[in-house]
Amino acid sequence: SKTGMNMAVVDDNPEERAFLCRLLSEAAGKLCIPAVLSEYDSAEAFLDAFEPELFDLCFMDIYLKDVNGMEAARRIRSLDDDCFVVFLTNSPDYVYEGYEVTAFRYLLKPAKADMLELILKACAARTDRKRLAVSINKKNMEVPYGKILYVISAGKSIELHLDQEILTLSARHTFSQTVAPLLEDARFLTCGRGVVVNLRHVKKLLKDAFLMKNGDHVPVSRRLYANVSNVYMDYQFDHL
Numbered sequence: 001s002k003t004g005m006n007m008a009v010v011d012d013n014p015e016e017r018a019f020l021c022r023l024l025s026e027a028a029g030k031l032c033i034p035a036v037l038s039e040y041d042s043a044e045a046f047l048d049a050f051e052p053e054l055f056d057l058c059f060m061d062i063y064l065k066d067v068n069g070m071e072a073a074r075r076i077r078s079l080d081d082d083c084f085v086v087f088l089t090n091s092p093d094y095v096y097e098g099y100e101v102t103a104f105r106y107l108l109k110p111a112k113a114d115m116l117e118l119i120l121k122a123c124a125a126r127t128d129r130k131r132l133a134v135s136i137n138k139k140n141m142e143v144p145y146g147k148i149l150y151v152i153s154a155g156k157s158i159e160l161h162l163d164q165e166i167l168t169l170s171a172r173h174t175f176s177q178t179v180a181p182l183l184e185d186a187r188f189l190t191c192g193r194g195v196v197v198n199l200r201h202v203k204k205l206l207k208d209a210f211l212m213k214n215g216d217h218v219p220v221s222r223r224l225y226a227n228v229s230n231v232y233m234d235y236q237f238d239h240l
Contacts, residue, residue: 001204004040005028005033005034005035005036005056005057005124006033006035006036006042006054006055006056006057006144007024007036007037007038007055007058007059008038008039008046008049008057008058008172009021009024009037009039009040009058009059010039010040010041010042010043010045010046010054010058010059010061010064010069010072011039011040011041011059011061011064011088012041012064012065013052013061013096014041015096016088016109016110017039019110019111020059020088021037021039021055022109023111023116024037024059024107024116024120025037026113026118026119028120030117030150031117031121031124033068033120037099038055041156042064042066042067043060043064043066043067043068043069043072044067044072046058046060046069047072047076048066050076050079050080050145051144051146052079052080052146052147052210053080053130053144053145053146053147053148054144055080055084055086056083056084056123057083057086057120057123058080058083058084058085058086058117058194059086059088059107060072060073060085060086060087060088061087061088061089061107061131062087062088062089063089069087069088070087073085073087080146083112084119084123086105086106086107086119087105087106087107088107088109088111089106089107089108089109090108091111091116094111094172103110103146104182105119107119110190113143115191122231130144130145130181130185131143131144131145131183132144132145132148132160132181133169134160134167134173134178134191135169135170135172135173136167136168136169136170136171137170138170141167143162143167145156145158145182145185145188145198146198146200147162147163148160148161148162148182148198149161149162149198149201149212149214149216149218150194150195150196150197150198150206150210150212150216150218151165151175151178151179151182151196152194152195152196152199152218153175153193153194153195156171157171158173158175159180160215163201164214174188175194179196180186181235182196183196186235187199187200187235189228189231189232189235190224191210191218191219191221192220192221192224193221195218195219195220195221197210197212197218199232199235200239201213201214201230202232203231205220205228205229208220208225209223212234
C-alpha cells in the first residue's frame with residue numbers, strides 16, 4: 001500500500017504558492033501518490049505547525065520575511081533528520097549554502113511539472129516515515145513513531161503515551177504485537193515488563209525510572225537496568 005505524502009509549501013507570495021500547490025497536486029495525482037498539502041505564508045507559521053515526522057517534504061522559499069528559508073531549514077533539520085527541504089528561489093546564487101542543511105535540491109521559480117515529478121518520485125522512494133497502525137475506539141489510526149513517548153500495558157489495555165495525550169488501544173491488540181514494529185527502530189527500548197520507551201523523549205535516567213522530557217516517569221525494571229543504562233548511553237552518544 002502506498003503511504004501518503006505530507007507536504008508543506010512555505011512562501012509569502014500567495015500567487016506563487018497557489019501555482020506550486022496546483023502543480024504539486026497534479027504531479028502527485030499523475031504518480032498516484034496520495035498527498036496532503038499544507039500552505040504557510042511565513043517560516044514562523046510553518047515552524048509553529050512543525051513536528052518531527054509530520055512532514056515528508058517541504059518546499060521553502062529562500063527569501064522569506066523575518067526568518068528566511070535557510071534559517072528555518074536549519075531549525076527543521078535540528079528537529080527532524082529526514083524531512084526533505086526543497087528551496088524555491090528566483091535566483092541561483094544560494095545554491096551552495098544549502099549543503100549544510102542537506103537540502104534535497106533547489107528549484108528555480110516558476111517550478112516546472114516534470115521537475116516536481118522527479119522530486120516527488122525520489123522522495124517517495126526514500127521516505128520512510130514510520131507510523132504505527134493501531135485501532136482506537138474501533139477507528140483505525142496511524143500514529144507517527146516520533147510522537148510516541150512510551151507504550152505501557154495497563155491492566156487489560158495498552159496505552160500509547162504522547163506528549164499531551166494518552167491513546168488507549170482497542171482490546172484486540174496484544175502488547176507484544178503492538179510494540180514489535182517499534183522495537184525494530186533504534187529509538188525504542190523495552191525497559192520493563194509491558195513497558196517500551198522512546199529514547200528520543202528521555203530527559204535522564206534515574207535509579208529506577210526514565211524521566212521523560214514532558215515530566216512523566218517511566219519505570220525501568222531492576223532486572224533490565226544495566227542493559228537499559230548501556231543502551232541509553234550508546235543512544236545519547238550516537239545522537240550528540
